[in-house]
Amino acid sequence: MADLTGYHPVDDLASAWTLPATCYTDPAFLPLEKERIFYRTWQWVGATSMVQRPGDFFTYDLYGEPLVVTRGQDGALRAFYNVCLHRAGPVASGKGNRKSLQCRYHGWTYALDGKLLNAPEFEGVRNWSPQEYCLRPVQVTEWGPFVFVNLDDGAPRLREMLGAIPAEVARAGFDIADMQPVERRDYLVDCNWKVYVDNYLEGYHIPIAHPGLFREIDYDQYRVDTFRYYSSQYAPIRPAPPSGPIPGRDRRYLRGDGEQQALYYWVFPNLMLNFYPDNMQINIIVPLDTERTLTIFEWCFKQPGSGEGWESMQQSIAFSDEVQREDMEICNTVQRNLHSRAYNQGRFSVKRENGVHHFQRLVAEYLTDK
CATH class of the missing domain: 3.90.380.10 (Naphthalene 1,2-dioxygenase Alpha Subunit; Chain A, domain 1)
Incomplete structure (x- = not known):
């Protein structure tokens, strides 16, 4: 140790x-x-040019933690763990422009603000609410041409x-x-x-x-x-x-x-x-x-x-x-x-x-x- x-x-x-x-x-x-x-601490993950337009996204591996950064349809910049809450599949890969994020394992679909939109063939599951299965958010901000994230919710801005x-x-x-x-x-x-x-x-x-x-x-x-x-x-x-x-x-x-x-x-x-x-x-x-x-x-x-x-x-x-x-x-x-x-x-x-x-x-x- x-x-x-x-x-x-x-x-x-x-x-x-x-x-x-x-x-x-x-x-x-x-x-x-x-x-x-x-x-x-705040960590650089990319350039703002990668998320300029609504629907833009890119993924980033932060020392083993998979992340996805999105520009929502409302223009807001957001970041999430790139982990589906069903069975931990990735909801995005690489970079691009989409209206939603879809898990590449079982097809669960999330909005660019992290909300769960669709969980295929999940009828009949008890004690489960889609509203509780949003992508886990991460602090994100931009300064000049750069995007930064911080995994600690209580960290200074x-x-x-x-x-x-x-x-x-x-x-x-x-x-x-x-x-x-x-x-x-x-x-x-x-x-x-x-x-x-x-x-x-x-x-x-x-x-x-x-x-x-x-x-x-x-x-x-x-x-x-x-x-x-x-x-x-x-x-x-x-x-x-x-x-x-x-x-x-x-x-x-x-x-x-x-x-x-x-x-x-x-x-x-x-x-x-x-x-x-x-x-x-x-x-x-x-x-x-x-x-x-x-x-x-x-x-x-x-x-x-x-x-x-x-x-x-x-x-x-x-x-x-x-x-x-x-x-x-x-x-x-x-x-x-x-x-x-x-x-x-x-x-x-x-x-x-x-x-x-x-x-x-x-x-x-x-x-x-x-």
Whole structure:
């Protein structure tokens, strides 16, 4: 059984120790993390473009829980467990547009609002009412071009989890309502999901691991601010040098006014939002097992059209892909080394690793909260 005995989380960063290595290597932790973390927090499941019209639906497997998201004839967005209440058959498959959902096992039919419409050849059953056999609902909401669900009916609303993020993003000039996913890439990383999140939450490694990104941002001003359920990373884009670009040192986000900035947000436990001058990225970190993590990258742009807009989009995706592969290399190595008898716990840089400390405190809080 997963055990945090011996780990004593403290609020004082200067005195704190990291999570023990067993939290990243012991297979007993992932079932507990699913139940106490992933099933109790808001999870990205897809794009709003998949449920734009009345009758649209799509299915999603959320760490073993089958779900279906629908847009009702009344225009309301809903989500349900994709489980027929007769004998647990699926009521939907894939994605599409329908006026109702029908179980692929015995043909029970449900409206898009979850109500049972038809149970074939069920006459004569006693102590049974169709009104009591509605699909079990799940919390669902949309923000910008994204759909999120939460299996915990008592969880805080997504807007509470996001805090000031929507207002800050709007103030910085990003209109996410006008952005749409343009490309998705999935990366398989040979590490525990928490190793990948730890890595994202600090810029400490940028000068060494990301030389290209280091040229783009003003590292001296890089900072991480932590809040109840999220953290933000401030990373201003370097202004163009007065003498112009330096030969052999290409810049992706070269700007002359010095006002452009990149915004990085992480929302507990596994959602990352990256805003650059010409695009937005959403990264979802999906644990496959103790030693393997799927990282889903989606790039969102306003309609790029063709010509310069299309070229800029492709350059942004290529640059992000370069940074991601650099992160994968170090995360894979860290995971292997966490098995070494030479390592158990580490300490935090007070200047650079407050975001990692914040994340690990939340992990411990949720795992010990029954």
